[in-house]
Structures are given as C-alpha cells and as structure tokens.
Amino acid sequence: MSPEVSPGPAGERFVIVYGPELALYSFGPDHPLQADRYVLTLALLTSLGWLDAPGIEFEAPRFATLSELLAVHSYPYIQAVQQGQAIARGERTPADLSFYGLGTSDDPLFANMHDAAALYTGATIQGMKALLEDRAVHAWSPAGGQHHAHTAEASGFCIYNDPAAAIAVALKAGRRVAYVDFDAHHGDGVQAAFYEDPRVLTVSIHESGRYLFPGTGEVTEVGKGEGRGACLNIPLPPFAGDEAIMHAFDRVIEPAVRAWAPDLLLTQTGVDAHHADPLTHLAATVRLYPKLAARLHDLAHESCSGRWLIIGGGGYDPWDVTPRAWTAFIGTLLGRPVNDVRLPEDWLRASRAAGGDPPPVLLEDRCPDHPPAGDKDLGPVLDEIERTALAELLARARG
C-alpha cells in the first residue's frame, strides 16, 4: 500500500442503496450515460469479495415521493416528465417538451423516464436517511449524482436532481450540509438550488466552463443574499491532473469544509476527470480516486463524526475506467489495500463482453494522450479563490 492512502477502519456501518432496477434509467444504447458504470462497479466489488465485510448493509431503493420531488422541482416540470414517459410508452400524443429540456439529444424521452428518475432520487434520499436515522456512518447511492437537473428543466443527462432532493431532506431535519462535487462538469443544478441558502455549502471542482458544459462555475460565483459566502467554485484548466486536484483539495476544499463545520458531508463522486474520459479534457488517473477517498474519509470523521453520503455521477468509459476508479474509491473507504490488486477473471470477461478493454491491475493506467499540465496554471486561480470566495466563507464561519 502506498503511504498516502490510509484505509478507513473496517466494520463501520456502511449502507449501500442499490438494486438492478436502477438500470431502467437509460437513454438507450448509443447515449453516453450508461448504467454499466455502476453495474460493473458493483460486480467488481462483489467479485473481489470486498462487500462481504461486517457492517455493510444493502438496502433496496424506493421511489422519491411527490413531496420529496417538489422540494426541488416545480409541479409543472414533474408533470412534463410524467407526460414524456407516457409519450415514450405510446400512451399519449407526442408533444414538444423541449421547454423543459425534455426530448432533446442530451435528455431524450424514454419509457421509464419519470419512474426511473424518481427511483435514483429515492435511493439517494434513502442514503441520506440512513445517516439521519443513524443506521449508518457512511452511505453510498451509486446511481445518484444527477447534479445538472434544475427546478424546471432537465439538463446534461439529468432529470431529477437527487443530491438537491437529499440535501432538502437533511435541511428539513435541521442539519447543516457540506456538498462537494468532484465531477468534471460544474455542479450547476445543486449550486442553483441553494445559491441563496445559508445552510448549505456547495463546492464544485470541475473543468472550466470556458471549455466544457454547462459553461458555469466561475470563481466569482460565491452565492447570493443570505447564501453569499456559502458557495465555492474551482474551475480547472484543461489537462489538470491528480497533482492539481489534490493541491486544490489541500488549499481550498479541506479548509472550506472544516470551517463550515457541517453535520454531514455529501460528495458527488463523478470520475469523468480521468484522462481517458471521452467527454472531458482533464488528465486525472485512476490513482487519484483512492487518494481522494482517504482524504475525504479523514475529513468526514474530523468534521462531522464520519457522516458521509457518497453519490455517483459522470463516468463515460463505463466498462473499464469508471468501475475501476469507483472500486478503488469504495475499497479505500472500506479499508482494503487497493494497490497491486489484480482484476478477477470473471470481471475481466464481463467488462470485455460489454465493450471494455481493461488492464490486468485495478490501478493501472494507460499512457494519457496528453500529459497532465501540472498545477502551475492553477496557482493563480487558487490565489484568487483564497482572496475572495474562501475569505468570505472563513469570515462567515467565524462570524
């Protein structure tokens, strides 16, 4: 094991909210978002035997209720999603729902659209409730992480915003939340949901919106009104890699979460910052993810008695990189040494059958097409954040 990866203590209560029916959230075989990203992750963790440990409980997901959806989305939008589902099933006359972002190339209509989106949202809420009701110290909703959905608009492959819906449940229970989003895309929907809310810290580290969807997430977006100083954005230059991301973690993310002193931590853990991801232009490696897991695990135990809800997110190499990165992340959290782990033959076969071409070792990385840029371009960005957004947050936390 490398010295920088300190495993979590085994035996902690860890709830995984998961069921195969979550895979009904599918825009079709040619769409970039594929359920295999988490199906093959669960398969790999199972094949390695890492989910047999004491303390790990599986819970079947349930649907988010209408009132849970209404905490985040407008009623007309939810009706439009239901209408889109009925149209896709041939039960209603076709109608143009593009005003709601539905029926677009990113979010085409499909037969289970409302039900499947309500299910992944319910799964993430259930993970949150496992923490609130003290059934678990850590919880994981692998199919969650749909951070682009807005109040009345589907966006970027996301229909309902499960992180925002889970945060709303925590707020209702009187808890203070820190949300940290590691997806390569800006967590715009979650940020917008709580932009004026002083009870939720939203942090997003992502490829700069100058180069990547959704185009937002500038350093100057720091929250508004009562919520000013409770929002941080770290836009990364193209080809930023592990070193830059960990540097940002040290200088901005960790001090922000510590100062915020949340009751619980929620991380959107998309792994599309990997250099092989076909949709983005960052240069992370698989080795980043166990490092992040170890640091976040320590941070959760130091700042909020461990209470940490992990949700999925992007990962557009769903048969190889995404399941390996998430397995390394969750394995580290479970206290497994992840270095030098050979991938089991049955999993290699499943990955290849789906279209993957994985290397023989969990953390192995093929040479990137473009070398990581190091963190020299990030220095001025972090300087600016320290002077502005982080300074406001620290002043607010002290006040």
Ligand SMILES: [Zn+2]
């Ligand atoms: Zn722990």
Ligand SMILES: [Zn+2]
């Ligand atoms: Zn993404």
